[in-house]
Amino acid sequence: xxxxxxxxxxxxxxxxxxxxxxxxxxxxxxxxxxxxxxxxxxxxxxxxxxxxxxxxxxxxxxxxxxxxxxxxxxxxxxxxxxxxxxxxxxxxxxxxxxxxxxxxxxxxxxxxxxxxxxxxxxxxxxxxxxxxxxxxxxxxxxxxxxxxxxxxxxxxxxxxxxxxxxxxxxxxxxxxxxxxxxxxxxxxxxxxxxxxxxxxxxxxxxxxxxxxxxxxxxxxxxxxxxxxxxxxxxxxxxxxxxxxxxxxxxxxxxxxxxxxxxxxxxxxxxxxxxxxxxxxxxxxxxxxxxxxxxxxxxxxxxxxxxxxxxx
Amino acid sequence: xxxxxxxxxxxxxxxxxxxxxxxxxxxxxxxxxxxxxxxxxxxxxxxxxxxxxxxxxxxxxxxxxxxxxxxxxxxxxxxxxxxxxxxxxxxxxxxxxxxxxxxxxxxxxxx
Numbered sequence: 065x066x067x068x069x070x071x072x073x074x075x076x077x078x079x080x081x082x083x084x085x086x087x088x089x090x091x092x093x094x095x096x097x098x099x100x101x102x103x104x105x106x107x108x109x110x111x112x113x114x115x116x117x118x119x120x121x122x123x124x125x126x127x128x129x130x131x132x133x134x135x136x137x138x139x140x141x142x143x144x145x146x147x148x149x150x151x152x153x154x155x156x157x158x159x160x161x162x163x164x165x166x167x168x169x170x171x172x173x174x175x176x177x178x179x180x181x182x183x184x185x186x187x188x189x190x191x192x193x194x195x196x197x198x199x200x201x202x203x204x205x206x207x208x209x210x211x212x213x214x215x216x217x218x219x220x221x222x223x224x225x226x227x228x229x230x231x232x233x234x235x236x237x238x239x240x241x242x243x244x245x246x247x248x249x250x251x252x253x254x255x256x257x258x259x260x261x262x263x264x265x266x267x268x269x270x271x272x273x274x275x276x277x278x279x280x281x282x283x284x285x286x287x288x289x290x291x292x293x294x295x296x297x298x299x300x301x302x303x304x305x306x307x308x309x310x311x312x313x314x315x316x317x318x319x320x321x322x323x324x325x326x327x328x329x330x331x332x333x334x335x336x337x338x339x340x341x342x343x344x345x346x347x348x349x350x351x352x353x354x355x356x357x358x359x360x361x362x363x364x365x366x367x368x369x370x371x372x373x374x375x
Numbered sequence: 376x377x378x379x380x381x382x383x384x385x386x387x388x389x390x391x392x393x394x395x396x397x398x399x400x401x402x403x404x405x406x407x408x409x410x411x412x413x414x415x416x417x418x419x420x421x422x423x424x425x426x427x428x429x430x431x432x433x434x435x436x437x438x439x440x441x442x443x444x445x446x447x448x449x450x451x452x453x454x455x456x457x458x459x460x461x462x463x464x465x466x467x468x469x470x471x472x473x474x475x476x477x478x479x480x481x482x483x484x485x486x
Contacts, residue, residue: 335425347413
């Protein structure tokens, strides 16, 4: 496919090869939702409306056996409501000219067809013309975000590897309040780096636990901050420094005792904020210090990377 | 005992197939992530209702082989994507944590 294809908002000749590759490499089947709700032509518009409402969707394929005969959308429901014909069978209201996609088409088709036809969804057929899924712009957005995230992570990893010297490394991540998505990235990357250097699994786990708890603490309790991990191979130790921008811990001693928590209900519902974060961190550390004021909290952890035979 | 045996014995639904089917050391049941980090062991299965991306992060940190999501809780797409990337199995059960733990205990320790 040459030049800018109809409906794709980027120039496929000049754009980043990673992104262009993405929309051609991904197939419609990788993006579509495969659990398909459907209705039969003899059901009423009320049935269609209930199905849409119960499942928060705006269109449903109409099927006879495994054959697609039409599609009924929220627009059709609104028209039926306005004309008082909600009791009529769906077949009187559905669109019969259904634009479909095939499951092995590249995603670029899906993107351009959404623009070309202005429908909210397309049924997806396989080579045997059977309905195998449905694709919406939401499906496309979600998949593209996940895939782009993967590509960027790969890119960032390649960059950080180049900076890392053969023995030591230095990683720093920024956390934001309630950004649970990002938390865990530092500890996962730290674990990977330490594994590459063949450190004992027990040590790696202790470092990863400390880094994760400190990241989580910032996400749950602070206005945000940074967590830095420095591994010094010559000194044989990992240092973790977590520095946030407030509001500080009013009672540090209580925060260090297991079970004490100031987390909100919804944070707890995710399985965090049980008051074990700082105690867990302290338990896995060889040296642990904490300083807190309303301007911020700074936690410093040191973990020796060689299991010492003499104390 | 490995994951594929557990799947068939406990009639679990596996949501993807990017995981290693190595031997399991045991299992840990908890909905508290800090508790999991403090006590779960390498090559464990994690039994929980915490169905979100951070569960995968925690499972990865402790070296768990998989997560059994109980009570048929829906698994968000970002969790599934993270699990694929980290080779952590996601197994869904209709049953609650008590039943899954009990049955898994018999399987693992009754061998």
